[in-house]
Amino acid sequence: MDHFILMDAGLGNFVVFVxxxxxxxxxxxxxxxxxxxxxxxxxxxxxEKASDNENNEQIK
Amino acid sequence: MEILIYLIEGCIGAGMLFIAVKFTILIESPIIISGGVTENKKYIASINSITNVIFNVVLVFISFYKWPVSSILWYIIAEFLLIPFSEILAYRAISKASVKQIIKITYCANLLSFVAGSLFVFILIALLGLF
Structure with missing residues (x-):
């Protein structure tokens, strides 16, 4: 039983600290x-919008 | 000392994401530029990083739930539908190419990055399995 509790604690530590x-x-x-x-x-x-507007004005 | 270790671990987490994003940009941007969709490298990098980051974050969170079925489903749906579709919409806002051309080139780039990413992951798993 203790063994399982220790294993759980090890896994918890791994998740929290790594x-x-x-x-x-x-x-x-x-x-x-x-x-x-x-x-x-x-x-x-x-x-892009600004350059498009500039091009349109130049064409006009 | 412990804080330094946590910082290094945090950098590893962020680095994994940055490498995945950089890898995708390196594969996709030459295809999109040579396909004539747009030559704006910053825009391509931003679009790819935003789609890739959302994809990876959702992949990590979804893998907590019913792994691996949910992850595989998300991988397929995202890579074949969500990412190409959102990228097509984003490129349409800036590109002067026809919609057909944008769809074709974006799908090509995404499929290639999907194949390359999958190969990379498989090779990584195989190498980890070796040791």
Whole structure:
């Protein structure tokens, strides 16, 4: 019985101290990439629109 | 000392995601540029990273529930429907190519990255199995 309790404790420690920080890093990296990508996409779309407008004005 | 170990582990977690995203961008961007969809590298990288990050995060969370059936289902649905469809919509906003061309090139790029990613994962599992 004690053996099983120790095994459970070992697994719990592994999850909390090894998998946990890796998972937190993964989620923080995901948030960083999502925010950065949204900012870049908005900027590029704005630039594209501005250059299109400029081209249209030049044609006129 | 313990905090340093946790930080290193966190960096490993973030690094795994960054490598997966970089790998996808490296495979997809040459195909999209040479296919004439768009030449905006920053836009391609951002679109690919956002779809890849959402795909990977959902894959990790979904694998807690009825593994591996749910993961395989999500892998197939995301790789063949959700990611190509969202990328087609995103490229249509910036590209001057025809919709047919965008669909063709985006699907080609995504299928290639799917095959390459699957091969990479299989090789990794095989190598881990060796040791």
């Amino acid at each position: 998998v946990g920080p890796i998972f937190v890093g993964f989620v923080i990296g995901a948030l960083y990439l999502i925010i950065k990508s949204i900012v870049v996409i908005r900027r590029e779309l704005k630039n």
